[in-house]
Amino acid sequence: MHEKYDSNLERDGSYGKAPHSEDAAPTTYHDVDVFGREEGHQIVYKTLSWQLVCVLMIAEIVSNGMLSLPSSLAVVGIVPGLILIVFLGVFATYTSYLLVQFKLRHPEVHSMGDAGYILFGPFGRELLAFGTIVFAVFATGGQLLAGQIALSVLSGGKLCLMLYTGIFAIPTLLFSFPRTLDKLSWMSIPSVLSILVAGVVGMIGAGLYPVAGREISIARSSTFYDAFFSITNPVFAYAGHFLFFILISEMKRPQDAMKAAYVLQGFATTFYAVFAVVVYVYIGPTVASPAFSSLESKWAKAAYGIAIPNFLIAGSLYAHTAAKLIFIRMFRHSSHLHSHTLTGWSTWTFLIVLMNCSAFVLAVAVPIFSYLIGIAASLFAAWYTYGIAGAFWLHDSYHDGDGVRTWKRKWPQTVLAVLTFLAGAFICVAGTYVTVRAISIAYRDGTIGRPFACKV
Template identity: 60%
Template sequence: MASNTCHPDEFSQEKANQDRTASLENACEVDFATPGLSNDVFGQEDDHDIKYKTLPWQFTAVLMITEIISNGMLSLPSSLDAVGIVPGVIVIAFLGAFATFTAWLQIEFKLRHPEVHNMGDAGYILFGPIGREILGAGTIMFAVCATGSQILAGQLALTVLSDGKLCTLAFAGVFSIAVAVCSFPRTLNNLSRLSLAGGISIITAGIVAVVGAGASPIDAGNIVIARASDFTSAFFSITNPVFAYAGHWMFFILISEMKHPQDAMKAAWTLQIVATSLYIVFAIVTYWYVGKGVASPSFLSLSPLWSKISFGLAIPNLVIAGSLNIHTAAKLVFVRLFRRSRHIHSHTFAGWSVWTLLILLGNVVAFIFAVGIPIFNYLVGIAASLFAAWYTYGLSGAFWLHDTYHFKGGYHGGFKRRIMFIASVLTVLAGGFICVGGLYATVYSLREASEAGELLPPFQC
């Protein structure tokens, strides 16, 4: 792993590392001009027109909730049906705790490396230039796929609300335009105002859906306590709760615009408590009242009236979550192009032109992917397995191992901290297991769907 850290913190203050710290500081004088290695992403902003570091931790939590809870919650009841309610709830709770741990590892890494703006920058520190390109490209790819997934969810919601009276392709187009419009604010603090409505939207929709399931039960009580199934089916179902927590890919970007980055863990705790509590309650109650065969998204299993109400309430969240995904992907490219230039902080023609182009391009690609690729849902699963498994889980352990090695005395420093060393190694291995298992299950399911003729043609009305 390549080390290009230019700001040793308390880690480097230990007596055993004074020589290494001095060498790193000397190296910083050479490498400081390299993109990705500045001391802070946006620097001093007092005299700038556009100020990025204005996001309070409360709105950071709202942004996290809006992006993560969205589609993840609606697929969890079907996961309980696939593996059984007991193992399903255990997995959801465990992954919530695990995601909190990996969030802490990432936040600590970001605080030690304020020059890191995204996973690409983190990849540069760990693996050098190749790591930056791979992890940066993966972030953009995953963001576009996630936005496409939101577009399809919005298309479905509008179709349900209209009783299918219009072409679904038109609904996807309308929804994409709404996502694009909401993506334009240059700062996350401005976007967070919209996200507040999005967070309230999905939480309200979940509560109403639970009430609707209880008011009009389908097959109440007909549930599975634990279900035996083959590895592929079980793992494919488990990927729903795994990726229901897959929002860590944008944490670095969010923290970079926080007013007080040291408060980031408060936002992460708020996210995980809200998400895990809502996931468990929603999944259990919905599954109990709907029974076996609950659909994904679960709103489709409700009575027509309650389904329409729930989908209608969820639409603001679907729009804002999609716009947040594209915004962060565009911000990654924008900062990469203009870091340390006046186009970042000033209302220049070049800056706004490039920003507009990035937003429009991201939304157009997401729309084309969503409605023009018959295997898009499987493509989302592949992207999640390849990248989200590492961004949310595996790389977090690598971050701790990297900084402990370089600032705590090499391998000896890691072995001295046995619990954290073992936990970090297991985290890396967990990321690899989720990646490989998710890829296998997704590709296997894609092959089965193709052989059964279940793949729809592109641009279907």
């Protein structure tokens, strides 16, 4: 379980042997990773380049979450908000590095569930796998709601909102159906372009039609509840690490994963900061969440229309991830994984439909679903993106080194890993608290709708 593998690739793409014992038989990465050696198989998973993984990461992370960032600046001010966005980008880069290193040392890890088994045994596997599936389904539902808003704005709200969600759910399901991520990666290229262009269009629209009499705050004081509830937007705008193990598992050269992570975090942090500041400066404290809804009508339609491919592909990627985790868990090391069998395709079809239907039902049947996304993000994404990365480093430095003596010798890294773990715990507890309180306030104010409500 704790065997360490050399992550240096030779030019032919093969990995070094495990060095734990000098007389150990030569072992290569591909002999023990989740998909094994794939020569001659009908379905080949390990086809992704780091560039395509980067595109998948950006399509998944830089999505509708960025549309809430200007409203966060409206609560805390430009300077604190900008500092937070940049800090979280740097922090997410550090935790990405820890996740990639853990994956390279443990090639058998396919998901957070597998990582949980290494850290905490069977209980950890079930807990982290469950959290991954729940958050992925909730995130799919979040993208369906984003699509619902986009279609409603484009059509002038002529149909029932539930119908818009259903219309959007159909292509989301179809795009999530490919068995391997390389198909989704090519579809993610227009997804990335769409959210980039949509953001630029949104900033232009805000600049051409600024809100008169707006007051821009450099920094604002507020209660802990108001401040933390607003900053959960940038905190969870980076919450895509729960997919990283699954993405890296389908790479041809997993040791190139940090190249993708560096590009992702650099792009996301820069784009988030510029978009949030520009839109807030021109719209002011009345900026809505999502921010496109604060634009003049024709610019709102243009921005939402251009962003639709991103909402679709991001939702499809989340649903694909939830289905893939269960599918690999069921058929790892079996013929159904790499062959076109009736059992394999029937199971895959059932899982894809199940995940997409679950997301749709949650989105239209649960009036507080948007709040539940926040709770799921607090309970799980806070750990997957931030906290658990510290545990990965502590685990491997202990087992690959001299135990506690390694921690003492590398005390700066140990302290940073512990602080990372504690940061995840704080975000988890505080995020859950403010979201539950927000639900209570919404019920008190009567702003919670009814299940399957058909508003127009």
